[in-house]
Amino acid sequence: MNSQQANDDIDAKRIPLGEYIFRRLQSLGINHIFGVPGDFNLNLLDHLDSVPGLCWVGTRNELNGAYAADGYARTRGLPGVVVTTYVVGELSAINGIGGAVAEGVPVIHIVGTTARAAQNARLMLHHTLGEGIDHAISADISKPLSAATAYLMDDANFTKEVDRVIEVCWKTKLPVYLYVPLDAADILIDAKRLDQPLDLTINNDGQEQSEEEVINTTIDAINKAQKPCLLVDLWTSRFGLVETVREILERTGLPAFVTPLAKSSIDETSENFGGLYQGVITPSKDVKDAIESSDLILHIGRFPSDTNQGGFSYDLKGTVLTLHPRYASFGKKKWEGLSFVPILKKLLERTRRNEVEQRKQWFHADRAVAQAPSQLEGPLKQRHIWHVFNSYLRDGDCVIAEVGSSQFGTLTMTLPANAQYYTQIFYSCIGFTVGSTLGTLIARREMNLKGRVILFVGDGSLQLTVQEISTIIHNGFTPTIIVVNNCGYTVERVIHGPSRRYNDIDPWNYQLMLEFFGAPKNAKSRIARTYQELYDALGDEDFQASGQIQVLEVVLDKYDSPWNLTAVVDRVIAGGAASMRKEDAEHGRRRKVLDGTLTASGLSTSDL
Amino acid sequence: MNSQQANDDIDAKRIPLGEYIFRRLQSLGINHIFGVPGDFNLNLLDHLDSVPGLCWVGTRNELNGAYAADGYARTRGLPGVVVTTYVVGELSAINGIGGAVAEGVPVIHIVGTTARAAQNARLMLHHTLGEGIDHAISADISKPLSAATAYLMDDANFTKEVDRVIEVCWKTKLPVYLYVPLDAADILIDAKRLDQPLDLTINNDGQEQSEEEVINTTIDAINKAQKPCLLVDLWTSRFGLVETVREILERTGLPAFVTPLAKSSIDETSENFGGLYQGVITPSKDVKDAIESSDLILHIGRFPSDTNQGGFSYDLKGTVLTLHPRYASFGKKKWEGLSFVPILKKLLERTRRNEVEQRKQWFHADRAVAQAPSQLEGPLKQRHIWHVFNSYLRDGDCVIAEVGSSQFGTLTMTLPANAQYYTQIFYSCIGFTVGSTLGTLIARREMNLKGRVILFVGDGSLQLTVQEISTIIHNGFTPTIIVVNNCGYTVERVIHGPSRRYNDIDPWNYQLMLEFFGAPKNAKSRIARTYQELYDALGDEDFQASGQIQVLEVVLDKYDSPWNLTAVVDRVIAGGAASMRKEDAEHGRRRKVLDGTLTASGLSTSDL
Structure with missing residues (x-):
């Protein structure tokens, strides 16, 4: 029925x-x-x-x-x-x-x-x-x-x-x-x-003229630009516009960059995918140079938070045309109250009618999956493990990255085709992914998606919400849980008080976690302290098949952190240094974005 | 320093x-x-x-x-x-x-x-x-x-x-x-x-006359009454008045009853202790009869919630004189804005000056610790286990009871001298005690208290906050954790939907819990399904010493519940039956207190 x-x-x-x-x-x-x-x-x-x-x-x-x-x-x-x-x-x-x-x-x-x-x-x-x-x-x-x-x-x-x-x-x-x-x-x-059906239509009723103006401005700007591009951001997928944007890209030949909160909104194996842009901590210099040299950036679904924008470090030299759920803007001009949903749909229609010039890609991103050096030895290091994990991913996989090292690390990974990825980099609430993974698993089962679900979660975050592993187990799901064990809140150590007691956490026996929560007998837990152990785990056929829920505990040094996490903190300190009071300087590392001295030091967000 | x-x-x-x-x-x-x-x-x-x-x-x-x-x-x-x-x-x-x-x-x-x-x-x-x-x-x-x-x-x-x-x-x-x-x-x-010291004094400045009136009224009422008694309630201990009340009792010879939220505010081995009063689910009929036949009830720190008062089922026939943090009342007369703190202190002074008649106890509570029948056999039953646990308690122990079966069960237990007890029976938020036990352990260490800490927690509640066991372990505490495992939310089964899927929870391997969270090797976990297994555990010297953190998993049938829990629900259904709509009746058990039809059926709280 x-x-x-x-x-x-x-x-x-x-x-x-x-x-x-x-x-x-x-x-x-x-x-x-x-x-x-x-x-x-x-x-x-x-x-x-x-x-x-x-x-x-x-x-x-x-x-x-x-x-x-x-x-x-x-x-x-x-x-x-x-x-x-x-x-x-x-x-x-x-x-x-x-x-x-x-x-x-x-x-x-x-x-x-x-x-x-x-x-x-x-x-x-x-x-x-x-x-x-x-x-x-x-x-x-x-x-x-x-x-x-x-x-x-x-x-x-x-x-x-x-x-x-x-x-x-x-x-x-x-x-x-x-x-x-x-x-x-x-x-x-x-x-x-x-x-009586629910009214689920999003339109710009009564603002047809403004809407038309925005669409005309957009088409005109694209056609006139030398190196136009898209910067796809959070709201795009939220409003179900991924397919619309995909077709626009296909029909126009524009390169599309993504923000951390939009990673996987553009298929990373597609011709149009330009790369991840995150200001100064953009993983690829080519990508950073490309978008920052573009003369027209169509920012779709803009979400201008500190972490999403690399500590407010965007350096876009071109004109920005923003399409947002509640406004549109082009340089200094702004149309309030306009939703990007009907605008993008109409833009697609007009693209189909060839009103937007189709052009050859002006930027060709490096299509090769980032690789770690081969045959690494000794203890695992943040510097390389994320690229080692690249070898584990397959078409259709879903990667969920917890706040902290996992998030910064996975942002440097290359996703295979049809992959799903998300990380809560704005709200940044530790423990989020353990619960959200359950929701994702349920949703993917409803959608009949076949790929594996891989959760990267640090020990510091896992402790907040660990019990939901039980629900995942007892609903018969078989995700791979990578526990990044570095004895505490490494992200906080980078920010402040690296050796303070408050950044330590109690050690758990993660190898017993699945059994404690009632996993089937064949559920396997592994531990990798060295590259060899990591290669062995990732190379194991059973592990690759993920036919049962499984844990891979990856042990890292507590003072080791992903380069982009360290870099964003360092940059922000440098940026805020001019306005640092003596007392602050004595405290050592200090996150100036948090201090609010960011604006005082001239790094204003207003012109982003 | x-x-x-x-x-x-x-x-x-x-x-x-x-x-x-x-x-x-x-x-x-x-x-x-x-x-x-x-x-x-x-x-x-x-x-x-x-x-x-x-x-x-x-x-x-x-x-x-x-x-x-x-x-x-x-x-x-x-x-x-x-x-x-x-x-x-x-x-x-x-x-x-x-x-x-x-x-x-x-x-x-x-x-x-x-x-x-x-x-x-x-x-x-x-x-x-x-x-x-x-x-x-x-x-x-x-x-x-x-x-x-x-x-x-x-x-x-x-x-x-x-x-x-x-x-x-x-x-x-x-x-x-x-x-x-x-x-x-x-x-x-x-x-x-x-x-400059903080101003921490609580007084009734500017209301000296009312204060005096209340104190005089109180003394007068006590002296005139045939069978006066105290009903000690939540706010008494919160405002640090336990010792004040104890001395008043000692000097006047009045019996004192306690509510669930005040259990352990009066030493249960003391001469003055009357028993626990909870309306229709008062564990002892003698106690119920005594307080309900008293002609003057001095209700100190009144906290008139449904659960604290047995589903609003107080049947006090005497006059109630209430002393509260924000008012005092005597029958229908009420003094607003008067704190009981200075009033009780002054009452004690006047008691010391023999202004309150010292009398012989008119009610002698049964001093014997409630005992389960000896040599019970077969699977454990709610009906008896709580009295079996009575044999485990020692002077100075602290009992913490989680919401649900543990709470109703432990309310029927007899506390030894110098015991601490609490249960969150008003807010009734499952999972509370796992975190609060940590706080209690820290506080008791500060206070240099030597007794054992015994947590009774159901499987349904434990799952919400289980990770805090880790902090308890890693701070070196050695509580006894009694896990009441009855496969789900038994308290909810009693209320509604006994066999509904939503009242089930996933089974965990509680025997592995301590090890997962990193407990020392000598931390022991036990399981008791039968009375013999329970006797064995409780009789074990190591278990009694509680020298290490330990778990005792007590397995009970999922449809079994403490008599007082069942009774309060039944009573409320009966009480509300007159006003039950047909649709409600078809739903079977229904908690009329929740329905709000309680008042409609004449069980008003206003005269309590």
Whole structure:
């Protein structure tokens, strides 16, 4: 029974509100939702069973549930959904919602709350925040993190409110919050509204003239430029524009560079792929020279954060034309309130009509996969291991890189065809990937993708959210988990206090991790301290097949860090040195971006 | 060097703000603070090293850091301190702060934030929440959970603001929030203010007449009553009044009952201890009859939540005289704004002057420790195991009970002399105790307490926060961890959806847990499925000595639950049955307290 038939069956019927919510979610194509059960959401969760094609994935805690919803959304291109219980559950999830706000990930946070009668009486029920308190305070806490909040308190607008927040989530790619009182979940409502499709169209209604102006400006600028290029950034994939951009590139012959937050948005084996641009820590000098010498940079889905832009170190000499979810700009000229979604679609149409000149690639990126020197010996070093890992990747693989060394290291890797990659380099919350990997695995199973999922995670990050390995195991997934073990927070050591006790962490026996969490007997854990051990592991057929969940613990020195991480910190220190106070200088390394002295030293972001 | 000398040395000196904050905390008697390092708090943490007698305890994640600070505060009777980094750290901790708000635990949350220059420029730094956003939004999110918030943005009021929030925390026993910009932590300020002691006195200034009236009323009521008693509740221990109450009891001969949130506030072996009162699920019928037949109940530190009061099932027939941190009441008469702290101290003075009649105990609680039948056989059952555990307890032990079966089960246990006990029965956030146990262990080490620490935690709860076992291990602590393994959320099964998939959890190999987290080789893990295995474990000398951290996994049926948990749910269903809608009835078990129909069915809380 497909979703349309199911909807026909229930037409003219009354269904519980909980079921209505889940039917709406399923109608978007969502097949799994995440979360933790709790007193105030149990009856809501029961209504899941009435919706064919929608399943529950219980997570070990709510933070990981939110991370999983985020990873699902990043992978599937649909909203991720996390269900929590009133206060104790939702507040545990809130940092995951923060990450979704920061990196623009559509996550629907559904909270089962106290019943309306209890709210009216301000009953001092467990999970509430004290005597005589307005129960809605919990939703208020989440409000600054929600693009829309619906308090389902009034039967008369239940369905309208549900639809509203889903639509806002879809159109903004930001988290929304649904406050579902215990009794409300069971209230019968008219199912007829399900026949009315959600309004998911993003357009620039009433601004057709500006839109046309932007498109004409874009086409004109490209055609006039000597060395135009694209710089593809975060929002492109978030708004489902990867295919649109791909076809534009194919039809125009322009080279496309990507930012860290857009890595894998352009196939790295494609003719048009120019390389990763990250200002001063761009891995390839050729790539850096190329984009910085381009006379027109079409910046699509711009996301101007410090880390995404190499410590605000862009040095683009050409004119920048920006297409963004909420504005467009060309040099100093700016059009506010224009979404790039219809603009890019129309630009593609006009490209198809050959209005944009097709030209030969003016920049040919080095297509060879970056290689480490062969036959390395001795202990593993950050300098080489990432290129050694290049040899492990295959077409269709998915690489997820945790914040820290893993993230900076993998940004220097070359992805094979049809690869997926992501790293949370803006929000940069350690522990994120362990939960998000679960979401990605669920999403990829829904999408029937065959490649392997490879998680690179440091010991410092893994400790925050390690329990979600269990859910990955017990849902039958078989990712490869590379544990980068360097005895602590290496990224923090680079920034400040390299030998301070606070940057150490307790040693765990990672070789026992899978067994502790209940992995099948044939799940294998390996350790590599030397290059030879790493070669042996990566060369092992079983390891390559990844037929079971597996761990490869890679041991590195605690003061060793990827060159680009060190470089970005050093650069920022140099940049801020002029304004360093004596006291600061005595402290040694100091991250001037954090200090805010970055702007004082003339490295303004305003002209990026 | 004691704290006063240290302060003398730095007199007339300028010290960094970070050091000032830590000196103030140390001056309260705090010796350890908890948290996770991050880019924006590293330089703040450096100032810890300048303060003798204050040490850092890194936790595996921020939620556990907040839980640890809570457990520390509950145990030490001083504020617990948790330090996190901007947004990603603080939002992870926020649910721990929620628990502290709910159960009135003084926790100081110090957040290292972006530098002021970066804030003024609204720089899009990593960890911020997006482009062009006011960085102070993070503190705004925490505001509903903070009794006071200080944004340290202006050098001129740095020290005044720091002092203010510490004083509010002390006087309200509620969490406060300190927003410390990266650059502010290093700013040199005049240390002279450290000579000026913090204002930590709680008084009823300007209300002396009301205070006197309450004290007179109290003495008069006690002297006139036939069977007066005390009902000691949560706020008593929080405000450090346990010793005051103990002496009042000793001098008056009144029996004292305790609520779940005050268990261990009265020594259970003392002459005055009446028993635990929890409405319909009071473990002893004699105790229930006694307090419900008392003609005057002096309710000290009243905390009228559903779970603390057995589902709002108090049936007190006598007049209630309530002494509370913010009011006093006698029957229908109420004095607003009066703190019980000076009132109880003055009451004690007058008791010492024999103004309260000393009488013989009118209620003699059964002093025998509740015993399970001997020589039980077969699989373990909730019905008996808690009384079996009674035999394990010794003078001075500390019992920490996680939400759920462990909590309801341990409430039926009899504590030995000088025992500490707590369970988070109001906020009821699963996973809390794993972090809070760390805080308790640290606090008890500071206090040089010798008893063992015994944590009862269910498998469902343990999974949320399991990593903190690592910190407990690596700080050399040797608690006994009783893992109540019943394959899921048994408390939720009782409430709703007993056989639903969402109430299952994935099985872990708990016998490997300690080894995975790096415990010493001699750390032992045991499993008990039958009574014989439980007797063997509890009877083992090594196990009793608890010289190393140890796990005892206790396997129970997933549908088995403590009688008092089942009873409170049943009662509430019965109580709410009259107002049950047909749809609800079809759903079977339904917790009417949650539904809010409790009040509709006449079980009002207003006269409790």
